[in-house]
Amino acid sequence: MEVIIENLPLYWEGLLRTLFLSVVSGIIALILGTLLAAARVSPVAALRGFSTVYVEILRNTPLTIAFFFAAIVLPRLGVTFQQFEVAAIIALSAYTAAFIAEAVRSGVNSVPLGQAEAARSIGMKFGQVLNLIILPQALRTVIPPLINILIALVKNSSVAGAFFVLELFGYGRQMANANGDQVMAVLLGVAFFYLLLTIPLGILASTVERKVAIAR
Amino acid sequence: MTSVLYDVPGPKARRVSLIGSVVGTVLILGLLAWIVMTLAQQGIFEGRRWAIFTRGDVWMLLGNGLGATLTAAALAAVIAFPLGLMFCLLRISLIAWIRIPARVVLEFLRGMPVVLMMLFVLLVFGTSSFIAVVAGLVLYNTAIFAEIIRAGIQSLPKGQREAGLTIGLTSFQSRMLVELPQAVRRMMPSLVAQLVVLLKDTSLGYIVAYGELLRAVQVMADFLGNAFLFPIFFVAAAIYIVINICVSRLAIWIERRGSNKAAGGVAKAPTAVVAPELPEVREPK
Numbered sequence: 400m401e402v403i404i405e406n407l408p409l410y411w412e413g414l415l416r417t418l419f420l421s422v423v424s425g426i427i428a429l430i431l432g433t434l435l436a437a438a439r440v441s442p443v444a445a446l447r448g449f450s451t452v453y454v455e456i457l458r459n460t461p462l463t464i465a466f467f468f469a470a471i472v473l474p475r476l477g478v479t480f481q482q483f484e485v486a487a488i489i490a491l492s493a494y495t496a497a498f499i500a501e502a503v504r505s506g507v508n509s510v511p512l513g514q515a516e517a518a519r520s521i522g523m524k525f526g527q528v529l530n531l532i533i534l535p536q537a538l539r540t541v542i543p544p545l546i547n548i549l550i551a552l553v554k555n556s557s558v559a560g561a562f563f564v565l566e567l568f569g570y571g572r573q574m575a576n577a578n579g580d581q582v583m584a585v586l587l588g589v590a591f592f593y594l595l596l597t598i599p600l601g602i603l604a605s606t607v608e609r610k611v612a613i614a615r
Numbered sequence: 616m617t618s619v620l621y622d623v624p625g626p627k628a629r630r631v632s633l634i635g636s637v638v639g640t641v642l643i644l645g646l647l648a649w650i651v652m653t654l655a656q657q658g659i660f661e662g663r664r665w666a667i668f669t670r671g672d673v674w675m676l677l678g679n680g681l682g683a684t685l686t687a688a689a690l691a692a693v694i695a696f697p698l699g700l701m702f703c704l705l706r707i708s709l710i711a712w713i714r715i716p717a718r719v720v721l722e723f724l725r726g727m728p729v730v731l732m733m734l735f736v737l738l739v740f741g742t743s744s745f746i747a748v749v750a751g752l753v754l755y756n757t758a759i760f761a762e763i764i765r766a767g768i769q770s771l772p773k774g775q776r777e778a779g780l781t782i783g784l785t786s787f788q789s790r791m792l793v794e795l796p797q798a799v800r801r802m803m804p805s806l807v808a809q810l811v812v813l814l815k816d817t818s819l820g821y822i823v824a825y826g827e828l829l830r831a832v833q834v835m836a837d838f839l840g841n842a843f844l845f846p847i848f849f850v851a852a853a854i855y856i857v858i859n860i861c862v863s864r865l866a867i868w869i870e871r872r873g874s875n876k877a878a879g880g881v882a883k884a885p886t887a888v889v890a891p892e893l894p895e896v897r898e899p900k
Contacts, residue, residue, distance in 0.1 A: 442618070442624060443639060446635070456856060459815075459855075558822070561821075590723075590731060590735075594726045
């Protein structure tokens with residue numbers, strides 16, 4: 400127990416960095432994922448093809464491979480980063496965007512057909528149909544799955560700890576090495592701080608789900 | 616492909632779309648060409664670098680890595696599934712002092728990074744990295760399987776359980792004989808999709824120094840020299856992606872097959888469907 404209290408500043412620092420990685424990657428992934436979903440349903444065949452291939456490949460790539468690529472392969476190819484955080488954010492957001500794209504697409508599919516038909520019949524174009532009618536409704540239904548993806552993102556950011564980024568997991572590993580006799584306490588502390596992030600998000604997801612279910 | 620989102624394109628829209636497609640393709644090809652050029656400048660495409668794949672031992676090492684990956688994934692899946700079933704039953708138990716602790720355990724396991732569990736098992740119990748990887752995967756996927764099956768049971772019509780209880784089954788018998796088989800069948804696509812996640816997560820074994828595919832890449836790159844990192848990595852990543860896409864396709868296939876069947880299937884039809892082959896009436900003994 401003392402080892403956790405002694406190292407509380409490190410835990411706090413780690414928590415903040417995990418939060419930072421998750422928030423930045425989450426925002427990039429949300430934007431990129433929505434664009435990919437829009438491309439997936441667009442009338443332009445090349446965009447549809449690109450989006451499909453991107454989502455299929457990234458969804459089936461282990462995150463560790465994405466990190467390995469960004470943090471180890473890229474630098475040896477001459478693409479160097481000042482900080483490894485950049486590599487971590489690239490890997491995390493590229494990976495998460497594929498899942499967000501799939502979720503948003505399923506949301507688009509869940510909007511009743513009449514909505515798009517009505518919009519088209521009053522003369523809206525594809526961009527207008529998507530932006531004004533479909534996406535606002537689709538995003539609302541996909542909020543619970545999106546929150547679940549963001550929970551997974553918080554947990555996935557731990558992989559960054561193994562690729563030279565110091566966040567909650569990275570600090571945890573350091574502390575476990577420094578306090579060889581109290582490994583269990585150290586790691587349970589790390590687990591506690593992860594739960595501090597993921598459990599509230601989970602509760603938020605189920606609350607939103609209930610609210611949306613009532614509204615429909 | 617027609618979509619409800621846009622009108623059937625007329626001549627002008629088709630032209631715009633064609634131009635868009637061409638520009639998009641050119642942009643993407645340009646990006647690819649730029650990547651290939653950059654790689655070529657690094658000398659990635661020299662035959663020398665790819666010649667290592669003519670060596671048997673490289674393939675043997677990759678094969679060993681792949682074998683280790685698949686072994687860990689298979690073992691973890693085989694252990695986690697029954698555990699998940701069990702935890703699902705505990706989680707929906709009617710007895711509060713079973714249900715609540717089970718829920719706490721599941722929430723705890725679900726809310727944690729898999730790699731943290733692997734590290735925990737590795738360091739706290741001092742096991743081999745193989746056991747750490749399998750244990751981490753089992754702990755996490757037990758919780759996920761339990762939640763998936765629970766969702767399946769909750770999606771069943773209430774009448775299934777009521778009917779089970781009415782014909783005199785105990786609560787446990789109704790769960791085992793009536794609800795679970797339907798729930799598992801219904802959630803088969805999600806369960807197979809979770810297998811893809813499990814397979815992907817075995818690559819976390821790299822972090823706890825388990826000799827799986829990615830670790831094999833690292834070892835070979837260290838041994839043969841950095842020049843060979845990219846080719847080996849490329850092949851290993853391709854192996855991973857191809858296997859995962861195959862399993863994902865399997866999930867989609869099962870889903871399609873299931874939804875064809877489910878139209879008149881057991882779970883979805885609240886109205887009585889007279890089975891064409893009624894079981895024979897047994898003679899009273």
